[in-house]
Structure formats: C-alpha cells, structure tokens
Amino acid sequence: MELTAVLTSAEEGGYVALNPETGTTSQGETIEEAIANLTEATALYLSEFPLSAPSHPLITMFSVPAHA
Structure with missing residues (x-):
C-alpha cells in the first residue's frame, strides 16, 4: 500500500x-529515519x-500575508 x-x-x-491519510506522525534525525519511524507508526x-x-x-x- 502506498x-x-x-x-x-x-x-x-x-x-x-506526517501521514495525512491516517494522521500518524513520527520523527527522526534524518529523512530516512523519519520515514522509517513513520512507516512503523503507520503500520x-x-x-x-x-x-x-x-x-x-x-x-x-498557499500563501498568507507576512504580517498574519
């Protein structure tokens, strides 16, 4: 499943x-680690x-005014 x-x-x-389809979030020191941790959390x-x-x-x- 992608x-x-x-x-x-x-x-x-x-x-x-963040995985927007499920709302799961995770973190990591590198992009690869963050995706691996997100994969585990989402599974x-x-x-x-x-x-x-x-x-x-x-x-x-999208953009918002700089003074928003």
Whole structure:
C-alpha cells in the first residue's frame, strides 16, 4: 500500500514526518529515519484501524500575508 509522507524540519533538529491519510506522525534525525519511524507508526495504526479505501490527499501550497 502506498501512502503519503509529509516531512518538515523540526525546530530541535531532524525531521517530523506526517501521514495525512491516517494522521500518524513520527520523527527522526534524518529523512530516512523519519520515514522509517513513520512507516512503523503507520503500520501499527493500520493494524488497529484499517483503511477501507485509501486515497491520496491533494497536497498544495498557499500563501498568507507576512504580517498574519
């Protein structure tokens, strides 16, 4: 099953990884570690709460005013 991983830099270093289809999150010092940890967390989540028909989210970017 292919799922989505969204990675952002963590303030304290490393990366935070999010799977939007399930809402699971994890972190790691490297991109590879963050994805591996997210894979494990998501697999555990799916063992309890299987997805009936997984669909990929639409991921895009948007802007807000600098003074928001």
